[in-house]
Amino acid sequence: MDEKTEQLRDIFVDVAGEETVTERQQEGRGSLADSDDERIVERLIDVIEDMRERYDFETDCDDRTLAAIVRGFYEGDDDGTLADELDLDVETVFRARMDLHLVEDSDADAPFSMASLRDLLAEDADSETIAAELDADRDAIEHFGRVATAQNRARRTSHRYRTAFEEILTDADLSIQLTESVKEDGLDDATEDIETDLSF
Secondary structure, X not given: OOHHHHHHHHHHHHHHOOOOOOOOOOOOOOOOOHHHHHHHHHHHHHHHHHHHHHOOOOOOOOHHHHHHHHHHHHOOOOHHHHHHHHOOOHHHHHHHHHHOXXXXXXXXXXXXXXXXXXXXXXOOOOHHHHHHHHOOOHHHXXXXXXXXXXXXXXXXXXXXXXXXXXXXXXXXXXXHHHHHHHHHHHHHHHHOOOOOOOOO
């Protein structure tokens, strides 16, 4: 055992009061400080509030719940998973996503032409008229009508709000990566020149 290793052993024994390691502690990957996490939520809410000023939201979810839906959506959670996590029903999560312009390609898999639906909606046709025109039931028209409305709103703003959400969450992801890099670099510096084959 070289001198540095012996010094480290002595420090460990003094601090731990024992000569063996009984538990390994691990910090979860990508954890952010509470203040950083709160800042991300606040930035998402700023975008959501901007959307509220421009559009009438269909759901009565509060801004923090909507921010959680945004984060879950970009983490790959489906509506069922988000509904369970947030104590909501699946339809509410779906409507909230549409309010937030968070449309997936699969949302537009309608049994009729979405372009035709958009045209009829632009003409302010009612659900019954559209259902008859597209030979579909009213529930399907209302469901896919929400998708079409969200798509139209997103296109008119050049997907500005989705871009804002993505930039915020990308910044957060970069912060996680940078924090991990600093920790790893710091650990490398601290353990440089120390033999790794320790025997207590």
